Amino acid sequence: VYMYIQKRITKRLQQFEEQLPDALDIIKRVLQAGQPINQAFKEVGDEMPDPIGIEFKKTFNLLNFGYDMRLAILQMVDRTPTISMLAFSSAVILQKETGGNLTENLDKVSRVLRARFKLARKIRTLSAEARLSSWILVLSPFALYILTMFLNPDHAKLLITDPRGIKAISIGIISLSLGALWIRKIINVRV
Template structure:
């Protein structure tokens, strides 16, 4: 009878402890999810709106949760390697931030390459007798995206009564490039000091075309170094794959033991350092 009471008491104690652990885990998980939503998802949703990509934060959160749960499970059933599972989960968690940075970089590059033609359109409209607001409105209608989106927003704010100084500052911050800084500076100088705005913009467009041509030439000259870095960085991974196919038993400890995981981590860090160094070598600012 006493043994039975002791067993029941121990069982109740373990059950209570399990409930406490589950509750603590659920509370910690909820707090982590809230912080993740506030710091990553909501920030990413707000940043995407700056790129004229409007997505609800709740929808983005649902997509992130589903991918973070489903993809690591698929990776586990396919590979059975916990290291791969952790890597896939990390990619899913930080995927929104990485995606935003890539989209912003691509959009910024398009804005810069479209700016000389945009300035030519502005110069033509000003010489035809249009005002600055009318010329910007014509640009918003005729230019391709994303330049049309930016100048359409500028025109809407000017028509709402926002000062041109504030509008130009916001345009400069959204574009985040030296080219747009030069454009807004030219507009400010012409407005405050005076002078021929069309000639200034025309010279600026010609300077930007020469700058972009120089950047394209540098990119073509450094493409060989980038390709060499990619090949050299891929060689260890290719060699690892070949050895795994040739001697799976000898390579098995690397993918199924903690010592092997440590070796893979060192390989990843060395690859990352090499990638950063090669990128700094071939990156030339004009």
């Protein structure tokens, strides 16, 4: 259950991050039209699908109830703790406290986020061969054992019944696990 929930959380946060550049473009257009940032949050909440639409709608509701902009955005960051959201919140809070051109800052953040996603996709494409190789290396001992069971069942049983075979299987599983973790560490490049 824990792994399922973590997978759902990760998927939701990834969807949120992928939708954020489009949401920033909507905010930028609303601000260029002369509307306040509260209205920009409402537009994003109305126009964008889940999960980003709901989060911006919640923030808009908090701002309508009289919440401070800083607190409302920090609560949004707590609900969606991603690097992209931290960049957005920093731009908005910084503009609110020191002034400046929020439209220009959001445009820059949007371009950086899009470039980051493009780089992540490129890295994923380039590492696809290594991921396939790791699956082949991890699954080949099991496939070889199943093949041995069909070709020579006595030889395969000897691996399970003999103490030396069990010791060899134990060492093999430990080595296989370490190798899989090592390959995974090499393949996973964080952007």
